[in-house]
Amino acid sequence: MTTSPRPRQLAPEPHGRTPWPAGFDAAVDGFERYLSLERSRSQHTVRAYVGDISALLEFAAGRHDVRVLEDIDLATLRLWLGEQQATGKAPSTLARHAAAVRTFMGWAVREELIATDPSLRLRSPKNAKRLPHVLQTAQVGRLLDMDHPERGSHQLAVPAPSESDGARKPVAPEPGAATTTDPPQPTARQRAVAERDHAILELLYATGIRVGELTGLDIDDIDHDRLTLRVLGKGNKERTVPFGQPAHQALSNWLSRGRPQLVLDRSGPALFLGERGARLGQRQVRAMVERALAGLGDTAARGPHALRHTAATHLLDGGADLRTVQELLGHSSLATTQLYTHVSVDRLRTSYQQAHPRA
Incomplete structure (x- = not known):
């Protein structure tokens, strides 16, 4: 299964911040395999969740100098979601971010990458259920x-050629000549x-x-x-x-x-x-x-x-x-x-x- 490429390292910031730790890279790869092979999630879901977690880890490493997964706490998760909300993300997108974090952290606990799950008390914005319009019978x-x-x-109508398509102008019929109005x-x-x-x-x-x-x-x-x-x-x-x-x-x-x-x-x-x-x-x-x-x-x-x-x-x-x-x-x-x-x-x-x- 192929997914959209994601950054493997953080670009060093002007003040020389350390790039993405190798342990984060391995965790994202393992999480991707878990979603696709064990959970049988769709390619779209895998791509979205992996992108969300990559963004979280970039935030943690680049903004808070987090070097190991164990150091990502509830405050870090809340700060990341708050920043996403400040950029104008829709409630549905924020809810997906939170769902991806909970899934990732639960997986990391089971894999013994972290001892406790910091997302257990993470709250996300309510995703309003806007139902689509319903047709009458x-x-x-x-x-x-x-x-x-x-x-x-x-849908079977055949469009008549236009002059812009290079078609010749229709020639007026001779007086008394038979004409047809049948569509193509x-x-x-x-x-x-x-x-x-x-x-x-x-x-x-x-x-x-x-x-x-x-x-x-x-x-x-x-x-x-x-x-x-x-x-x-x-x-x-x-x-x-x-x-x-x-x-x-x-x-x-x-x-x-x-x-x-x-x-x-x-x-x-x-x-x-x-x-x-x-x-x-x-x-x-x-x-x-x-x-x-x-x-x-x-x-x-x-x-x-x-x-x-x-x-x-x-x-x-x-x-x-x-x-x-x-x-x-x-x-x-x-x-x-x-x-x-x-x-x-x-x-x-x-x-x-x-x-x-x-x-």
Whole structure:
């Protein structure tokens, strides 16, 4: 696994401060291996946590002349977080810094690099849980109809060439000559991309899976008979997620009509492919979903995460219990699901009217 390069030594300051101790370097390398091999954290998390700890150690060595891990105390940790806050870091970033420190210090105690954990009494700013906007059921219907390759076809429109592209000016037809107003027909590859994008939107809403889980799917992860997906989630935890007939039809259309137009010898078993035949990336999916949601015109919901949240909320509104939604979303803690999936006011009102004797 490769991570972004990090400094191995502190540049000596003008007054000749000693560079980064070798023991810090070994500790960061060991922590990185622990995160990736033992904890199976994602590459993004490993990169973020290693960067946070590198910044902490640079601060401790460069500003406080700390030479061994044992000398990093609670005061040092608080000073470092305070400096991060003073630079205008968001509460969510500060909360991640604190989480990285707690994980690192806990690991260092277990590895006997330090005797006591100074982060046990470290408090971090509360990270406000700002939930994404949720689509109404009618909006979801419009989104999927608008994006449908046959019913919507807005993504299949072929732009007319402009003069800036070197196109010649159109010549006026002769009097009485036949004219045509038919729009240019989409190519087979454009239709394939439309089939793919529709299948992605259907699947994201049907299952509530994360965008990283979606792009990691292979063809054999789909059970067409049981209408389920085999999903590899965070921490390499595998789970089975069901989906409905509309998503199944969209997937079948993509596999039978769209994917063959994009597949190459190097494509491998990837379920969703980019236009060059490689496995589709998360950035491409995010951009497509952003465009599709923006096309609705009457919602602030943006990105695949909004569809995940919408799916969970609609499940709760339909009567699914919280633990079922927890399992579908792949949350390790029910508390995460409670924060992630709010219950709509309409459902609360309905439950109140049905249950309270004085409603």
